[in-house]
Amino acid sequence: MDRETRFVQALTRRGYEVTIFDTGAAAAEYLDKAIDGKTVGFGDSETMLSMGLYDKLATHNEVHDPMHRPEGESFRANARKTLLTDVFLTSLNAMSETGELVNIDGTGNRVAGSLFGHEKVYFVVGLNKLCPTLDDAIYRARNVAAPQNSARHGFSNPCAVAGDRCYDCSAKDRICNALVVHYRKMRGIRMEVVLIREALGL
Numbered sequence: 001m002d003r004e005t006r007f008v009q010a011l012t013r014r015g016y017e018v019t020i021f022d023t024g025a026a027a028a029e030y031l032d033k034a035i036d037g038k039t040v041g042f043g044d045s046e047t048m049l050s051m052g053l054y055d056k057l058a059t060h061n062e063v064h065d066p067m068h069r070p071e072g073e074s075f076r077a078n079a080r081k082t083l084l085t086d087v088f089l090t091s092l093n094a095m096s097e098t099g100e101l102v103n104i105d106g107t108g109n110r111v112a113g114s115l116f117g118h119e120k121v122y123f124v125v126g127l128n129k130l131c132p133t134l135d136d137a138i139y140r141a142r143n144v145a146a147p148q149n150s151a152r153h154g155f156s157n158p159c160a161v162a163g164d165r166c167y168d169c170s171a172k173d174r175i176c177n178a179l180v181v182h183y184r185k186m187r188g189i190r191m192e193v194v195l196i197r198e199a200l201g202l
């Protein structure tokens, strides 16, 4: 059995709906059809930015995305709205072939939105983030994704300066203040993993 099949089977056993697409464009088209007339919250995601999801969904849904917030609205005010929407979308920092999903967050809105309060959560993620084990996935989240995200935000955290690994820093802009491992779908909420056979995100 190949690793993609093993992963999909593990996700299904853990209660997730799973869809797979060859490209980000195909996944964006699917989500654009699936989510209509809803209030929608976005978690910070390079993957979703590269797919142009905000622009697509905002034409026929009420979308709140801290990265596309209206002029004059604070990050906090916008991010609070994302927590009370019908649908929440975010990506992942890593996942294991055994079906665990891993995310790190600095402010908390992204992981908070992925856990509670919505009819449905979508995790939109490239298969480049698939790791053999949970330990490998946590390693990737901490030592690959977080340093790259630090650099993307323009922070001078030690990982962004050296560009190699996590230094478990105490920097004021530390972006790794919580690590969430999704062992199974949360109770009382639908969760779908939208897999893309492309290298997307960090």
Ligand code: SF4
Residues within 6 Å of the ligand: 142, 143, 146, 147, 150, 157, 158, 159, 160, 165, 166, 167, 168, 169, 170, 171, 173, 174, 175, 176
């Ligand atoms: S804890 Fe600090 S050094 Fe480590 S990845 Fe996060 S921001 Fe970078």
